[in-house]
Amino acid sequence: GAGVSQSPSNKVTEKGKDVELRCDPISGHTALYWYRQSLGQGLEFLIYFQGNSAPDKSGLPSDRFSAERTGGSVSTLTIQRTQQEDSAVYLCASSPSGSGRLETQYFGPGTRLLVL
Amino acid sequence: GEDVEQSLFLSVREGDSSVINCTYTDSSSTYLYWYKQEPGAGLQLLTYIFSNMDMKQDQRLTVLLNKKDKHLSLRIADTQTGDSAIYFCAEIRGDDKIIFGKGTRLHILP
Numbered sequence: 001g002a003g004v005s006q007s008p009s010n011k012v013t014e015k016g017k018d019v020e021l022r023c024d025p026i027s028g029h030t031a032l033y034w035y036r037q038s039l040g041q042g043l044e045f046l047i048y049f050q051g052n053s054a055p056d057k058s059g060l061p062s063d064r065f066s067a068e069r070t071g072g073s074v075s076t077l078t079i080q081r082t083q084q085e086d087s088a089v090y091l092c093a094s095s096p097s098g099s100g101r102l103e104t105q106y107f108g109p110g111t112r113l114l115v116l
Numbered sequence: 117g118e119d120v121e122q123s124l125f126l127s128v129r130e131g132d133s134s135v136i137n138c139t140y141t142d143s144s145s146t147y148l149y150w151y152k153q154e155p156g157a158g159l160q161l162l163t164y165i166f167s168n169m170d171m172k173q174d175q176r177l178t179v180l181l182n183k184k185d186k187h188l189s190l191r192i193a194d195t196q197t198g199d200s201a202i203y204f205c206a207e208i209r210g211d212d213k214i215i216f217g218k219g220t221r222l223h224i225l226p
Binding site: 040041042043044045091100101102103107108109110 | 120124147149157158159161164204206208212213214215216217218219
């Protein structure tokens with residue numbers, strides 16, 4: 001596809017369950033970013049990948065959150081033992097380079113996660 | 117402060133100008149951005165400004181930057197119903213951290 005895609009678009013889960021969120025970046029983009037947007041909040045940076053490695057994991061809120069990227073393409077964000085405060089929209093962005101400049105980042109539509 | 121500050125709501129009559137304000141955190145921030153988010157839609161980059169500029173104009177959009185006060189504003193001329201959305205400002209700080217504001221919801225009155 002032409003843009004960043006994310007799946008699922010919506011996810012409802014029960015507290016304590018694990019969830020996996022997927023991001024397909026734009027083909028050829030080496031950098032990939034995950035953000036979280038909680039209700040009424042701005043975007044909160046979670047993690048950044050350059051290729052398959054994650055030089056910056058500083059935004060992950062707890063050890064229940066992890067992410068991986070394989071083949072320099074698809075990324076999966078995993079949240080273990082979900083809590084209600086994990087409910088948010090999880091946004092992925094990709095960039096042709098790892099410059100960190102926002103204007104080079106193309107955002108996906110997001111996955112809306114609701115933890116009951 | 118540590119948070120990027122924005123007013124939560126703004127109501128403007130159709131045809132008037134909208135001015136959305138933002139106070140950012142770091143006087144060393146290099147780039148400042150405005151994003152638009154419509155209901156159920158993704159984040160759309162509207163415009164951005166480099167810190168050595170005071171103003172940037174792009175069609176109906178005018179960005180003003182006051183570095184002394186760490187104040188950024190977005191003016192939308194001739195506001196239309198399609199401008200109804202949440203507007204986020206964001207900064208890239210001197211330590212390369214990206215910080216977003218909580219967003220300003222722009223409501224257009226008929």
